[in-house]
Amino acid sequence: MSIDLSFANLSKAHLSEVNLQHANLIGINLSGASLDHANLENANLIHAELNNVDLNHARLKNSQLYSTHLRGAILNNALLGDAILSAADLSGSDLDDADLSGALLIGTNLKNTKLRQSNLVGANLSRADLSQADLGQARLTSTSMNDTILKGANLSHTDLTYAHLFGCSLEEVNWTNVQIGWTQLNDLDLQTIQGLETVKHEGPSTIGLDTIYRSGGKIPEIFLRKAGVPASFIEYMYSLTVLPIDFYSCFISYSSKDKAFAERLYADLQNKGVRCWFAPHDMKIGDKIRHRIDESIRLYDKLLLVLSVHSINSQWVEHEVEMALAKERGKAQTVLFPVRLDNAILERNQDGWPAEVRHTRHIGNFEQWKDHDQYQNSFQRLLRDLQSRKISNGE
Missing domain, CATH: 3.40.50.10140 (Toll/interleukin-1 receptor homology (TIR) domain)
Structure with a gap:
């Protein structure tokens, strides 16, 4: 029989290495609590209050964290594979080296989060807000990012192979030494991305015409060429996008x-x-x-x-x-x-x-x-x- 602590107030409790596997923790208040190395696999933490909680090295695989408050939480090295974190608030949290593979992060607030060297393989980040987040060296292979906000985020040295980006906000994003290949880049404005010339292409990628148009054709030629865009298209790209304001070509x-x-x-x-x-x-x-x-x-x-x-x-x-x-x-x-x-x-x-x-x-x-x-x-x-x-x- 699973433990039921729904709506309990355990703020600032010391629960290191506690076993709450499969526990019912709906609406629980664990703000400021110490749960490092805890086992919370398959736990139900929907609508829980976990602000400033210490969950480093915690096991949260398959846990339900929908609409949970995790502002400023410490989750470095946490195991969150296949967890449901949609609509959760993780702004300002530390997720360095965390495993979020296969996690649902739809509409999640990840502003100013630390996600360096994190594993986001196969995760769904659609409509998530990653403004100013640090994803340096993160693994984003096969991630889904539809309408994701990445304004000012650091994606240097990340792996975006097989990822699907559609309609994302990419203003002032750092793509220095990003790795792509078989990546889908649709309906994106690439004009202000930093480091496109340094991107490493492991294979061809798909760059939609909507991306070409939204970018005003202002995409580095070396990036397009290495992504597999035909030379003839690159040569006439400006003719196919926008004409000069004042003169005919x-x-x-x-x-x-x-x-x-x-x-x-x-x-x-x-x-x-x-x-x-x-x-x-x-x-x-x-x-x-x-x-x-x-x-x-x-x-x-x-x-x-x-x-x-x-x-x-x-x-x-x-x-x-x-x-x-x-x-x-x-x-x-x-x-x-x-x-x-x-x-x-x-x-x-x-x-x-x-x-x-x-x-x-x-x-x-x-x-x-x-x-x-x-x-x-x-x-x-x-x-x-x-x-x-x-x-x-x-x-």
Whole structure:
């Protein structure tokens, strides 16, 4: 027959090594009591008062601690495997080296707790509050953390392999030398996490598109690459997430013979906050980079086409103009922005794309691009044309 001490007042009692296995301790007051090395396996401690209790090295496997008050409790080296601690208050408690494997900690208050080198393998920490908690070197393998609050927590050197994080608050979390692999990272904002570059990847992890978007694409490339994210996706990540506030993104297409101008234009646009990429368009058929250029034209908002006597004879310029015009028809907005370095496009008489470009749009004049003042006048005009409409018109 199990012991029944429900609602008893044993505050500050000295009960070291006591055997209360399977005991009914509902609502008991053990605040400030000494229960080090006690056996409380399978005990029912629901709604118990255990603030500032000493339970170091205590055995609490399979115990029921739902909605129990354990503020400031000493639980280092305690055995809490498979215990039910949901909705309990363990704020400020010491759980260093504790075994919490398989424990239910749903909605548990773990603010400012010490959990260094603790075993949380398979534990459920969903909706738990671990703000400012110290989990250094803890084992969090296969843990469930849905909507868990980890603001300012220290997770350095923790093992998060096979863990599932969904919708967690991760502001200013320390992830220095965290170990991940086959880890699920969904609906998270990773922008302010410290130490992402130092994370050790034991295998690939799943990083949801919702995480990419919430993070504004501001995730270290080395972290994404080692997590198994394809290089092509990383390259275009910013295009797939958020656009700059003030400017459209653009792809600069030019002849390699006009490289000096293209490099100057690219550098000046970048300095003004215009996100752009560029490559010469007079490549041979079969060049591997051609596919990447086609993808860039598709992903970037605008095609900035540098026209000169060299480029208009390129085998690729017609292809790129047609791609841009097709994109315009699909999006009902201007995509092609031509600029000229000479009069070649104006003097060309044949129909087709040259005639359409001449008749349907302003062609930026950079004939005098080597003259500083003339260049700046033309550049400022181009910059105004590349200003976005704050993405309010369906872009």
